[in-house]
Amino acid sequence: MIIPLNDEEITQNLNSLNGWIYADSKLTKSFEFLNFRDAVAFIMRLSFEAEQSDHHPEINNCYNRVAISLCTHDAGSKVTEKDFSLAKAIERLFPA
Secondary structure, eight states: OOOOOOHHHHHHHHTTSSSOEEETTEEEEEEEOSSHHHHHHHHHHHHHHHHHHTOOOEEEEETTEEEEEEOBGGGTSBOOHHHHHHHHHHHHHSOO
């Protein structure tokens, strides 16, 4: 069984991520790209990370913007270490 993190653990873990927020029991972040093609390419790269970790985010794309939300359904749709692990992998994909 996967155990949800408490608020203190979530706050501590958020310090290691740039721009991610905790709201509505999810980790969320929006990314902006130069154009639609770059946004979709990012989503494709993200899909490989998600499949490898067997953890699939909510993804919303509108032209050059991609919004991602993470929670762990097996933990009652709460935030777990699994979400932070995928968030860190997503950060490595985003061109700085």
